[in-house]
Each structure stands twice: as C-alpha cells, then as structure tokens.
Amino acid sequence: MSIVIAVETSDVRFPTSRELDGSDAMNPDPDYSAAYLRIVTDSGDGLEGHGFVFTIGRGNDVETAAIKALTPYVLGRNAEELLADMGATWKELAHDSQLRWLGPEKGVMHMAIGAVINALWDLKAKRAGLPLWQLLGQMTPEELVDLVDFRYLTDALTRDEALQILHAAEPGRAQRTATLLAEGYPGYTTTPGWLGYSDEKLTRLAHEAVSAGFKQIKLKVGADLQDDIRRLRAARAAVGPEILIAVDANQRWDVAEAIEWMGHLAEFGIAWIEEPTSPDDILGHAAIARAVAPIPVATGEHVQNRVVFKQMLQADALQVLQIDASRVAGVNENVAILLLAAKFGVRVCPHAGGVGLCEAVQHLSMFDFVAVSGTKEGRMIEFVDHLHEHFVTPIDVHDGCYFPPTTPGGGSEMHTASIAEFTFPDGGFWLADAQTRQVQDVEVAV
Amino acid sequence: MSIVIAVETSDVRFPTSRELDGSDAMNPDPDYSAAYLRIVTDSGDGLEGHGFVFTIGRGNDVETAAIKALTPYVLGRNAEELLADMGATWKELAHDSQLRWLGPEKGVMHMAIGAVINALWDLKAKRAGLPLWQLLGQMTPEELVDLVDFRYLTDALTRDEALQILHAAEPGRAQRTATLLAEGYPGYTTTPGWLGYSDEKLTRLAHEAVSAGFKQIKLKVGADLQDDIRRLRAARAAVGPEILIAVDANQRWDVAEAIEWMGHLAEFGIAWIEEPTSPDDILGHAAIARAVAPIPVATGEHVQNRVVFKQMLQADALQVLQIDASRVAGVNENVAILLLAAKFGVRVCPHAGGVGLCEAVQHLSMFDFVAVSGTKEGRMIEFVDHLHEHFVTPIDVHDGCYFPPTTPGGGSEMHTASIAEFTFPDGGFWLADAQTRQVQDVEVAV
Structure with a gap:
C-alpha cells in the first residue's frame, strides 16, 4: 500500500506571444501556459503522476488555484485504491456536491478535475510499465465502460451499446x-x-x-x-x-x-x-x-x-x-x-x-x-x-x-528544470524578464 | 473624476448544511456562500459597488480567486469612464483574449465577470440615486441595446429586433x-x-x-x-x-x-x-x-x-x-x-x-x-x-x-458585520466553530 504524500501545483507560462506563434482571429497574443500538477506517493518506486491544464496566459493562476482546491481528494489517500477504480475516482471528483455548483462540468473547475485525473492515469500507466495508449488498449471492454459516466448520455449511448462497440x-x-x-x-x-x-x-x-x-x-x-x-x-x-x-x-x-x-x-x-x-x-x-x-x-x-x-x-x-x-x-x-x-x-x-x-x-x-x-x-x-x-x-x-x-x-x-525556469512570476525566466523591463523603463525615463 | 482605489474580495460562507435548508436531489448539503466583491473609489461620496457570485460552499475560494484575477480591469481606473459605457466595459472583461480560454463565457471565470459587472451596476445605481430596476427602466432603448453583446445571437435576435421590442x-x-x-x-x-x-x-x-x-x-x-x-x-x-x-x-x-x-x-x-x-x-x-x-x-x-x-x-x-x-x-x-x-x-x-x-x-x-x-x-x-x-x-x-x-x-x-462574521475560515463564526470541533474531538478522544 502507498499513500499520496504530496500534491504540488505550479503556474508555468511560456512567453510565446513575443513571436506571434499561436496567433489567430480570437487569440492575438497567447502566452502558452500550463496549470501543472505533480502527485507523489511514499511507494519508494520513484514514480509520480503528472497532469496539467493548458491555458494561454492570464488566468493560469486561477486554474492552478482550482487544481489546488482538489488536493483533499488526493492527498493522504491510498494510491492503489484511487488507481484501481478510476471510474469511481472520476465520479467522486466530478460529483462533489458543492464544487459541482461552479460548473456543472464545465470551465475552470472541470478542467482542474481533468488535470487530477490525467495525473492519476500518468501514475497508473507508469506503475503498469506501459504508455497510456497501450494500458488503455489492453483493458477489457467491461473495464473500459466502467471508466465512463453514462449520466446524461443514455439517450444517445447506453452502456450496452458501448460494450458492443468495444467487443466488436x-x-x-x-x-x-x-x-x-x-x-x-x-x-x-x-x-x-x-x-x-x-x-x-x-x-x-x-x-x-x-x-x-x-x-x-x-x-x-x-x-x-x-x-x-x-x-x-x-x-x-x-x-x-x-x-x-x-x-x-x-x-x-x-x-x-x-x-x-x-x-x-x-x-x-x-x-x-x-x-x-x-x-x-x-x-x-x-x-x-x-x-x-x-x-x-x-x-x-x-x-x-x-x-x-x-x-x-x-x-x-x-x-x-x-x-x-x-x-x-x-x-x-x-x-x-x-x-x-x-x-x-x-x-x-x-x-x-x-x-x-x-x-x-x-x-x-x-x-x-x-x-x-x-x-x-x-x-x-x-x-x-x-x-x-x-x-x-x-x-x-x-x-x-x-x-x-x-x-x-x-x-x-x-x-x-523547465518548470523551475518558467514558473510565473518567480521562475528564472520571468525574474530576468522583469529585471530587463525595469532597466528598459529606466532607459526610457532617462 | 474619481479613481477606483480598492477592490476587495471576501470568501463568505454560511453554515446552512446543518439545517438541511436548501437540500435537493443533487445538492444534499449546501453551505450557502458568496464570493464577494467591494469596489471603492476616491470620490468622497461614500458610495461603493458591491457584487458577488453565489456558490454552495467548497470552491468559494476558487471563485474568489477568479474575481481577484479581474482586479487589474478595475483598480486604478477612472470610475466615470467604466460606468459611462457599461457595454464597452462588459466587452473588455468578457473578451480578454487570454482569460477567455478558461471558458469561453462559462463557469468560474464567467461568473467572476458577473460579480464585477454587477458591482459596477450597484455603484452606478447608487450614484444615480436609483434602485437598479428603475435606473435600467429609465434608459432609452438605444442605451439598453448598447449594453448587449450580440455576438452569437444574431441568428435569433438582431440589434434592430431588440430595439423594436424596447420601443414597443x-x-x-x-x-x-x-x-x-x-x-x-x-x-x-x-x-x-x-x-x-x-x-x-x-x-x-x-x-x-x-x-x-x-x-x-x-x-x-x-x-x-x-x-x-x-x-x-x-x-x-x-x-x-x-x-x-x-x-x-x-x-x-x-x-x-x-x-x-x-x-x-x-x-x-x-x-x-x-x-x-x-x-x-x-x-x-x-x-x-x-x-x-x-x-x-x-x-x-x-x-x-x-x-x-x-x-x-x-x-x-x-x-x-x-x-x-x-x-x-x-x-x-x-x-x-x-x-x-x-x-x-x-x-x-x-x-x-x-x-x-x-x-x-x-x-x-x-x-x-x-x-x-x-x-x-x-x-x-x-x-x-x-x-x-x-x-x-x-x-x-x-x-x-x-x-x-x-x-x-x-x-x-x-x-x-455579516461579512466579518462569516468570512471563511477566519471570520468569527468559523473560528468559534473550529474551536468547538476541537473540543468535541478531544472529548471523543477522552
């Protein structure tokens, strides 16, 4: 048995807006960013679960706060239990009767749940010694449909229909x-x-x-x-x-x-x-x-x-x-x-x-x-x-x-090293950037 | 001219879950809460703008963080300018090219924009010396349609149709x-x-x-x-x-x-x-x-x-x-x-x-x-x-x-006084509640 002993979030931002990479009709100046999550256990195997929400700059702090708000669902928990029934773990997070009000199932809070779930899958795949695509591809149809919350889907797709697709x-x-x-x-x-x-x-x-x-x-x-x-x-x-x-x-x-x-x-x-x-x-x-x-x-x-x-x-x-x-x-x-x-x-x-x-x-x-x-x-x-x-x-x-x-x-x-360098606003890149701007401001003022 | 000199957020929670007030099939134990916002100017007239997002407990901190993230849109700005063209102010907030990614226009970030907009309307109505319903009810049809962002609506409602409704x-x-x-x-x-x-x-x-x-x-x-x-x-x-x-x-x-x-x-x-x-x-x-x-x-x-x-x-x-x-x-x-x-x-x-x-x-x-x-x-x-x-x-x-x-x-x-008493977790009520729980834990342990 192993216990989750650390849940660490980071606000990571890359200064992509300076090159107009990623510019489009609605997003003229994105700074590609990740509200990032690391899950650590006491298993001693050195394996960690990593996940993130992609954002384009401002608001990455809000997304990071939303991930942090989910810490009680993971920290101190039995990792094997969380990973063994990922369908149940998903429902526990998505159906929190109070957090649900902030969506339901949309926007900042829903994406934060995604980061936690993806980090757990990352850990599960590492423990299985498999890339995720292969781990999923080796699960039985029954195990796969157990991952899915069919609430609100049954007028278009039932559990049985999903099973048929997977069996075929x-x-x-x-x-x-x-x-x-x-x-x-x-x-x-x-x-x-x-x-x-x-x-x-x-x-x-x-x-x-x-x-x-x-x-x-x-x-x-x-x-x-x-x-x-x-x-x-x-x-x-x-x-x-x-x-x-x-x-x-x-x-x-x-x-x-x-x-x-x-x-x-x-x-x-x-x-x-x-x-x-x-x-x-x-x-x-x-x-x-x-x-x-x-x-x-x-x-x-x-x-x-x-x-x-x-x-x-x-x-x-x-x-x-x-x-x-x-x-x-x-x-x-x-x-x-x-x-x-x-x-x-x-x-x-x-x-x-x-x-x-x-x-x-x-x-x-x-x-x-x-x-x-x-x-x-x-x-x-x-x-x-x-x-x-x-x-x-x-x-x-x-x-x-x-x-x-x-x-x-x-x-x-x-x-x-990338996380350390691009964490906003205290990572190496952003500190140096702030200093450069100060120097420029002084030069302009002079 | 007056300047916005303070934008203050509070995480206010009422312990309603203890009485089962507000219990329903999806929300068995809500603690009715408000991610609360106060906008203060240097006008000297004592008038402030107040707004909030209603939530049901956990996550009220995330919503409060989202409101706080909008501070740069208000703090230090010319209040008359913000209030004079509320349609432009709305678009400035809703169309932030980076924050928009967190929705777009849904969930935590969108509701946070609502709190800021409603606080500004509260201030505008107070300055007009009118309850909001009457302030709105005295605006011309043209002024009213200028409040509306018709993007994504025009296949159902155009600006001209809206004007017709209001003129009628x-x-x-x-x-x-x-x-x-x-x-x-x-x-x-x-x-x-x-x-x-x-x-x-x-x-x-x-x-x-x-x-x-x-x-x-x-x-x-x-x-x-x-x-x-x-x-x-x-x-x-x-x-x-x-x-x-x-x-x-x-x-x-x-x-x-x-x-x-x-x-x-x-x-x-x-x-x-x-x-x-x-x-x-x-x-x-x-x-x-x-x-x-x-x-x-x-x-x-x-x-x-x-x-x-x-x-x-x-x-x-x-x-x-x-x-x-x-x-x-x-x-x-x-x-x-x-x-x-x-x-x-x-x-x-x-x-x-x-x-x-x-x-x-x-x-x-x-x-x-x-x-x-x-x-x-x-x-x-x-x-x-x-x-x-x-x-x-x-x-x-x-x-x-x-x-x-x-x-x-x-x-x-x-x-x-209500804000002070029910701010979570440091308001009077919640501090006393935490102490009571500690005492109970000790009694149980004894």
Missing part, C-alpha cells in the same frame, strides 16, 4: 497495435498557418510541411476576408492540388457570417472549417454544416464536456470531432467521447499544439485505433512544433506521422 | 412603474419543498405559504419516486386545488427517466418541471418538453450564458426561462437574455434563494416588466426565506409579492 473491436487489437508501431498515426500541421505570419513565412512553412510528409495543413482565418483569400491562394500554390488545406476561424463568426465567408473560400478546396462560431452553439454549428456541405465542420477544443459533444453528434453539427486532452475532465471523459464518436460513425481528429497537448492527446487517438473505432481512415492528430523540448517524453513525429511512445506514462510530465 | 414597450413605462409600486411583483415559494424536510414540516410550511399569500409553491423531487408521490400528495392536500405546485429535479435525470418519472407525477397537477436533466442538454430538454406537454419545462439557474439560452428558445426546450443574478456575466448578459425571452414570447421566472439572489434578481424582473416584456402574466420570482437579514436592502415580500426596492443600488450589498 477486440479481435483486431494485436494486429492494429503492430500496425501502429510500424506505420505511426497520421498528423497534420498548423505550423504554417498562424495569422501573425507574413505570406512569405506561410509559403516557406507550407513547403516545409509538404517536404516533412504531412498530407494536410491548416490556416487560421476569420479576421479579414481579403487576407484569407490571399493567404489561401498562396498556400494552395505552395502545396499543390493534392495536399489538404483545412481552415480554422477560432469562433470568430455568427451563423450567417460563417456561411457567407465560407462561400468565398470554398473555391480553394477546404478540408474542413474549424470552430466557425461559439463552441456552445450546437444548433448554430448544425445550421452552418447544412449550408456549407460538403465542406465538413470541425469543432471540439472548446467543447466543455460529453453532454455537448453528444448533442453535436445528435444534431449532425460536426463531421470532424476534435477531442482535447485538457479541456474536459481527463482520460475518462475522453473515453466517453471516443465511444460517442464511434457510435455516430464520426471521425476524431484531436486538437493539439499548446503546451504538451500533442504529448498527451496522441495516447487517446492511438487507443481509439487499437480498441474503439479500429480505423485511422480520415483521421489525424494536429501537430504544432512548439515547446516539445520541455517534456520528458516528447512526441516522435516524422514522415508526417506520430510514432507511438513506448515510455511508460501519459506523456504529460515536464522537465523539472 | 416604451409608451407604458410610467404606468407600469406605478402599478409595480402599488401591487408589487408576484413571488412563489420553495421554502416548504426541500428534500430534507419531514412530511409534517412540508405540510406545515405549505399551509403557511398559502396563508402568506403565495399562489405557487415548489417541491424538490427526483431522489425517490415513491417519496415524491407521497410528498406531492401531502402538499396538494395542504394547499388545495387552486394553488400551483411546481417540481424541481435539480438535473437528476436522463431524458427517458425524466419522461417516465413525470408520467407518475402528472396527476398531482404540476405547474412546471424544473431542471429535469443536464443544463447543457438543449436537445434533451426539447425532447422532454415534447413528451411531458402540457407540463411546461423550466430551466436556467445553471444555464451558462446567452448562447445556450438562445438555443433553448430556438429548440422550444423551455417554456419557463429562469434567469439567475449570478450565473451569467452580470446585468448586461441578463438584459440580453430578457430580450431573447421577449422575442420568443417565453415567460421569465427567476431563480432565487441562496445568498442575496432574491435581493439582486428582483431588479431584473421589475425592469423587464417596466421596459421589456411589459407583462407580469404567468411570471413570478422565486422566494426562499433565508439569509435576507445579512443584506443592507433586504427584499420586501408580503401578500405573496415582491415589493420594489426604493433604496439606490443593485441590492447586492451585505452588512459589513
């Missing part, structure tokens, strides 16, 4: 695991397409993306129509007719505006339109999807929980479902969402980028291929070449594919 | 103000109906409600069907056939379960079924509404923002819209929601109770009667007889009606 995928698990290790899982890249980049940089990066083996790139759109047309023309010229180009409006439009705007972009051959409007607007997405068909609508990085995804599927509001490793309440809820997508026959193309999102979410797509949907058809994981060096197990992307991690864990562990 | 209601404003002051605004009471109460207490309180002039009571349901049937029978026997009885499941059911359960309760004459399932489930509410008609479906206290309300109305998912003073981003967003309800011809019956929710939300219903819908038909404000003594301007409810406050402000100011 069981026979091919070993073969698909071998395929995955040999071929990897397709990725696509958003690196060329940030709004803040010049056309020259876009063109250069689009060429590089094709050379690197990617079959799809993605461009941010939605700030200015003429700019979008010019940038899409440049991108199409750079990549040729075969490479897919998706576009992403980051929630910029109302329904009618989305439909009209996409009418002007359709000629460039659009692989999907991502986040055309509010992530809360199920009926709005459905109206847009009907109007812009056959262009598929993609969304999910800001979809708050499984209940909204359920409705998006019921209403045929999305044709590409984009899970995110840190938006919902962790691995358990993402398993529920993968099962919903499988039930409705919708492809899953995860949102990634940010800090550690690629490292974490790849496990879910790979698990989905091995044990849920059983297919990679039309599916790919977003790739952005940012900040991977800060992770203990950085992604291995080459030839346009993610290659499966073989290191035990869930991928969310950051290097201790 | 303009002629009768003075007469309806006089009516309101003379007759009050109808209330209904939830006091008899908490799940934790015995049948005897329920019956006694139901009798008292009728004697007090209420035309509707509400019962919590959803934990156990046989209990619900027995309690409804007792309530109906107590109040007779004329008084309306609404029921509230507090999100307890899935769609099919809600429909089946309500089939068993219909015989008691149900005025509405409130929160039958997840507040995020627009399509689920619509399915339930179709199945249980003519019983109306009511929801809103946990509806996160105007985008979800819009869809609830588009889908005919609710027939009674329940605004809440502290769930969305303050007065501005509630004005948007009142306009949406008016557009769709749906009645608004606010959620109240908690801490200060009655004091705050009455202003919105009264404003709606004076300047938006122009009617009280089928409308009433929830009344719970809890914790009003802690407010500087407690509600005035008699003869089953809320009588309009005439004191300047938005109603959200708590007595300084």
